[in-house]
Amino acid sequence: MLQIGPVKLATNLLLAPIAGYCDLAFRLICRHASFMPEADPRSTFTPTGGVGLACTDLLSPQGLLRGSASSLDLARTSDEDKPVGMQLYGSDPDIMAEGALWAVRHGATVVDINMGCPVDKVTKKDGGSRLLCIPDTAVEIARRCARVLEPHGVPLTCKMRLGWFDDAPVALWLAPRLIDAGAQAITVHGRTTQQKFMGVVSHEGIARVVEAVGRASQRTPAIPVIGNGDVRDAHDVVAMIAKTGCAGVMIGRGALSTPWLFRDAWTLQTKGFVPSEPTxxxxxxxxxxxxxxxxxxxxxxxxxxxxxxxxxxxxxxxxxxxxxxxxxxxxxxxxxxxxxxxxxxxxxxxxxxxxxxxxxxxxxxxxxxxxxx
Ligand SMILES: Cc1cc2nc3c(=O)[nH]c(=O)nc-3n(C[C@H](O)[C@H](O)[C@H](O)COP(=O)(O)O)c2cc1C
Structure with a gap:
C-alpha cells in the first residue's frame, strides 16, 4: 500500500503520464487488466488489483481554464477512472494554482506538477524539466498549488528527473525543498534531461533521492518517493524497489505493450509469483x-x-x-x-x-x- 497525503492507494503501482497515450480509454484498460483472471481456467487464483493510481497526460492549465476542447479531452475522467492524478505543466505559479483548482473541481484525486518533460515546446516556456534549472520557481509553484489543494484534501505531487545536466543531480536537494513547500510525494525518473530517453535508468540516482527525502522529512507517514524508468515486467518492479528503497513504482512504456503488468507486479509482490501470460x-x-x-x-x-x-x-x-x-x-x-x-x-x-x-x-x-x- 502507498499513501500520498490523505489518499490511500490500493497498491504501490502507478501508471505514468505518456502524452498521446495514457488517455482515459487506456487508463481504463490498465485498470481492467489489473483484475484479469488467470489464463488457465483451472486456476483458483483471483487477482486483487494492480493500478494504485493512474495519471492523465500533461495538461496545459491555460488550456483547461480557457476550456479548449483538446485540453478538456485530455483531462476527461470518469467514476471508473479513480483514483486519478491530473498532471499540469507550466511555469507561472498563479496559473498553475488556478489549474490545480480546476483539476480538483473536475475529479482529480491527486494533482501532479510536471518537472521532467524534456521536450522543447515545454521547456522553452520554462515548463517541464526546465523547472529543475529555476528551482525557486519550481518551489513557488509547489507552494501555491499545495496551498489551494490542501482545503480539498487533494495532495500535490511532483514528477521530476534526476536533474537537467548529467553531473548536477538537482533532485537531491530540490525534492526536499518541494516537500517543505507542500508536495506529498515525489516521482523520480532516473534519467537526466540531457539523457532524454537514452541509456539505462539510474537506480543509484533514485536511491540517493530516496535517502535525501528520508533525511529531510521526518513526518509520519513518510513522504513517499516513487521510482520510475525502464520497468518492463513484474521482476523489474521488485528490482526497482529493492535497489532504490522507493515506496512505489511508476510504469510508463511497459504498460503500453503489457497493460496487465500492474496485475503481474502486484501479484508478484503480494503472492510471490507472476500469473501466466494472458491468452x-x-x-x-x-x-x-x-x-x-x-x-x-x-x-x-x-x-x-x-x-x-x-x-x-x-x-x-x-x-x-x-x-x-x-x-x-x-x-x-x-x-x-x-x-x-x-x-x-x-x-x-x-x-x-x-x-x-x-x-x-x-x-x-x-x-x-x-x-x-
Ligand atoms: C512519448 C512520451 C510521452 C511522455 N509524456 C509524459 C508526460 O506527459 N508527463 C510526464 O510526466 N512524463 C511523460 N513521459 C515520461 C514518462 O512518464 C516516464 O517518466 C518515462 O517514459 C520513463 O518511464 P518508462 O521507462 O516506464 O516509460 C513521456 C514519455 C514518453 C516516451
Missing part, C-alpha cells in the same frame, strides 16, 4: 475494449488514428504462440493490415481473423517501433 483472446479483448472506449470518448476518427499507431505497441505481446518449428509466430501481417484500416469494423474483422489463427508471421522479434512514442 490471445484476453489480449485481443483488451484491444477491442480500447477501440470501443476510444470511439465512445473521442469519436471514430481519433479512435482509428490511435488504433493504427498503437498496434505496434499492442503487437509486442501478440503472436507469441509457437509455430511447428517451435518459434513464436509473430503478428507482422496483423500490424501491417491494421495500419491500413479505415473503419472500426475493419479493425474488428482483423482482430477476429487473428484470433482465428490468420495474419501471423514475421517472427516475434519483428521490428516494432519503440520510437513510435
Amino acid at each position: 490471445t483472446r484476453q489480449k485481443l479483448d483488451l484491444i477491442r475494449m480500447y477501440l470501443d472506449w476510444m470511439i465512445e470518448f473521442r469519436g471514430e476518427h481519433y479512435a482509428m488514428v490511435q488504433m493504427r499507431r498503437r498496434i505496434s505497441w499492442f503487437g509486442k505481446r501478440l503472436g507469441r504462440e509457437l509455430d511447428y518449428r517451435g518459434t513464436p509466430t509473430g503478428c507482422k501481417p496483423l500490424r501491417e493490415a491494421m495500419r491500413g484500416t479505415a473503419t472500426p469494423d475493419d479493425c474488428r474483422v482483423l482482430l477476429d481473423r487473428f484470433e482465428a489463427g490468420e495474419l501471423r508471421g514475421g517472427g516475434y522479434d519483428a521490428p516494432v517501433e519503440e520510437a513510435a512514442v
Whole structure:
C-alpha cells in the first residue's frame, strides 16, 4: 500500500503520464487488466488489483481554464477512472494554482506538477524539466498549488528527473525543498534531461533521492518517493524497489505493450509469483475494449488514428504462440493490415481473423517501433 497525503492507494503501482497515450480509454484498460483472471481456467487464483493510481497526460492549465476542447479531452475522467492524478505543466505559479483548482473541481484525486518533460515546446516556456534549472520557481509553484489543494484534501505531487545536466543531480536537494513547500510525494525518473530517453535508468540516482527525502522529512507517514524508468515486467518492479528503497513504482512504456503488468507486479509482490501470460483472446479483448472506449470518448476518427499507431505497441505481446518449428509466430501481417484500416469494423474483422489463427508471421522479434512514442 502507498499513501500520498490523505489518499490511500490500493497498491504501490502507478501508471505514468505518456502524452498521446495514457488517455482515459487506456487508463481504463490498465485498470481492467489489473483484475484479469488467470489464463488457465483451472486456476483458483483471483487477482486483487494492480493500478494504485493512474495519471492523465500533461495538461496545459491555460488550456483547461480557457476550456479548449483538446485540453478538456485530455483531462476527461470518469467514476471508473479513480483514483486519478491530473498532471499540469507550466511555469507561472498563479496559473498553475488556478489549474490545480480546476483539476480538483473536475475529479482529480491527486494533482501532479510536471518537472521532467524534456521536450522543447515545454521547456522553452520554462515548463517541464526546465523547472529543475529555476528551482525557486519550481518551489513557488509547489507552494501555491499545495496551498489551494490542501482545503480539498487533494495532495500535490511532483514528477521530476534526476536533474537537467548529467553531473548536477538537482533532485537531491530540490525534492526536499518541494516537500517543505507542500508536495506529498515525489516521482523520480532516473534519467537526466540531457539523457532524454537514452541509456539505462539510474537506480543509484533514485536511491540517493530516496535517502535525501528520508533525511529531510521526518513526518509520519513518510513522504513517499516513487521510482520510475525502464520497468518492463513484474521482476523489474521488485528490482526497482529493492535497489532504490522507493515506496512505489511508476510504469510508463511497459504498460503500453503489457497493460496487465500492474496485475503481474502486484501479484508478484503480494503472492510471490507472476500469473501466466494472458491468452490471445484476453489480449485481443483488451484491444477491442480500447477501440470501443476510444470511439465512445473521442469519436471514430481519433479512435482509428490511435488504433493504427498503437498496434505496434499492442503487437509486442501478440503472436507469441509457437509455430511447428517451435518459434513464436509473430503478428507482422496483423500490424501491417491494421495500419491500413479505415473503419472500426475493419479493425474488428482483423482482430477476429487473428484470433482465428490468420495474419501471423514475421517472427516475434519483428521490428516494432519503440520510437513510435
Ligand atoms: C512519448 C512520451 C510521452 C511522455 N509524456 C509524459 C508526460 O506527459 N508527463 C510526464 O510526466 N512524463 C511523460 N513521459 C515520461 C514518462 O512518464 C516516464 O517518466 C518515462 O517514459 C520513463 O518511464 P518508462 O521507462 O516506464 O516509460 C513521456 C514519455 C514518453 C516516451
